[in-house]
Amino acid sequence: MSSVVSVSSDAASPNRRPRRSTERSGSADTSAAKVLVLLDAFRGPKGVLGVTELAQAVGVPKSTAHRLLAIMVESGFVRKVGSRYCLTERLFEVGNRVGSPAIRSTGLRRRAMPYLTDLHAGSRDTVHLATLSGTDVLYLEKLFGHDAGCASTAVGIRRPAHATALGKAMLAYAPDAQAALLQGRPMQRFTAHTLHTEAQLEQELRRIRDDGLAYDDGELQEGLQCIAVPILDASTGAAVAAVSVSSLRSRTLTRYASRLLALAHDLSRAAA
Numbered sequence: 001m002s003s004v005v006s007v008s009s010d011a012a013s014p015n016r017r018p019r020r021s022t023e024r025s026g027s028a029d030t031s032a033a034k035v036l037v038l039l040d041a042f043r044g045p046k047g048v049l050g051v052t053e054l055a056q057a058v059g060v061p062k063s064t065a066h067r068l069l070a071i072m073v074e075s076g077f078v079r080k081v082g083s084r085y086c087l088t089e090r091l092f093e094v095g096n097r098v099g100s101p102a103i104r105s106t107g108l109r110r111r112a113m114p115y116l117t118d119l120h121a122g123s124r125d126t127v128h129l130a131t132l133s134g135t136d137v138l139y140l141e142k143l144f145g146h147d148a149g150c151a152s153t154a155v156g157i158r159r160p161a162h163a164t165a166l167g168k169a170m171l172a173y174a175p176d177a178q179a180a181l182l183q184g185r186p187m188q189r190f191t192a193h194t195l196h197t198e199a200q201l202e203q204e205l206r207r208i209r210d211d212g213l214a215y216d217d218g219e220l221q222e223g224l225q226c227i228a229v230p231i232l233d234a235s236t237g238a239a240v241a242a243v244s245v246s247s248l249r250s251r252t253l254t255r256y257a258s259r260l261l262a263l264a265h266d267l268s269r270a271a272a
């Protein structure tokens with residue numbers, strides 16, 4: 001496997017203006033690109049946005065944003081809330097039909113749910129299922145623990161892989177193409193504990209390959225602990241997903257190690 005080096009979030013900027021491919025492409029293609037950028041603008045922390053914010057995100061006049069939003073409202077993907085806009089359940093329905101090819105083709109997400117619910121019931125802590133998307137962790141499932149406001153995560157959001165136990169668990173078993181994508185990127189520090197050098201990350205990934213367990217001790221969120229295991233494709237040895245337990249409690253999470261390793265073994269067979 002190729003060596004993995006510095007990484008950071010690879011999410012597209014909502015302020016990036018769409019590029020016109022050719023003059024001959026016409027207004028239809030241009031409008032379609034702008035609609036997609038408008039949708040992308042809703043990925044931020046604010047779920048309800050005004051026309052001015054959305055127009056600035058796409059780089060168009062407010063009148064154009066009004067016209068595009070009217071089309072999106074009519075199609076059922078966007079709803080008006082007073083004078084502002086938010087996404088609708090229709091986009092949620094469409095989004096839930098999406099998954100990584102490995103997870104979708106094997107039914108891994110469906111097979112994982114009984115394991116996740118058992119893990120959650122036995123721990124009363126927060127449980128995640130995630131996959132690697134570019135240089136980010138993409139959360140597929142979350143079962144909430146009893147710690148109030150534990151992990152600032154949600155299904156469908158991303159976090160930089162290098163700063164999470166889930167991400168490091170998958171980076172340790174990333175295929176060559178994935179490793180090449182991650183090379184040469186700076187690592188953002190979120191807390192004083194975040195791994196932020198190539199040497200630190202390489203050492204941690206080697207340790208994960210030795211014992212199959214990844215840890216996060218306040219690296220993304222101060223005070224948040226996490227332990228994770230990778231779910232491997234048995235035919236290739238590459239990580240297709242990861243499962244974690246997170247807690248704000250001071251007690252160690254290593255007590256879940258054997259249960260997580262057993263879970264990883266069973267689900268890795270399911271991913272074959």
